[in-house]
Amino acid sequence: MSGTETGTNNRQSQSIELSEMNSAFLSQNNPNPFDQATSISCYLPEGSSNGQIMIFSSTGVLVKDFTLSSQGMNQVTIDAGSLKSGIYTYSLIINGKVFDTKKMTVTK
Numbered sequence: 001m002s003g004t005e006t007g008t009n010n011r012q013s014q015s016i017e018l019s020e021m022n023s024a025f026l027s028q029n030n031p032n033p034f035d036q037a038t039s040i041s042c043y044l045p046e047g048s049s050n051g052q053i054m055i056f057s058s059t060g061v062l063v064k065d066f067t068l069s070s071q072g073m074n075q076v077t078i079d080a081g082s083l084k085s086g087i088y089t090y091s092l093i094i095n096g097k098v099f100d101t102k103k104m105t106v107t108k
Helices: 002-020
Strands: 037-044 051-056 062-068 072-079 086-094 097-106
Touching: 037 051, 037 086, 051 072, 062 072
Parallel strands: none
Antiparallel strands: 037 072, 051 062, 051 086, 086 097
């Protein structure tokens, strides 16, 4: 019976993943922490006219800004050489509103 329950849970997870593709999504940067480069993936739903990923220092100062040029999946790569060691936050901004924010760590 446990095998059947597990199979049911897997199907539920797949349904959730498919329904999430209709809304915006911001992934955790990978790798994190990083000392060379990292990538951030996000999804802009249809109807999004303006998307950005903004990176802020631990004191809240904007240090980088990436314009997302298309609806659907987007990915940005960040070079650690352009940042000092420390903890940063990054936010997905859609149509001028903050959708989600995550933390990343730069180590050198």
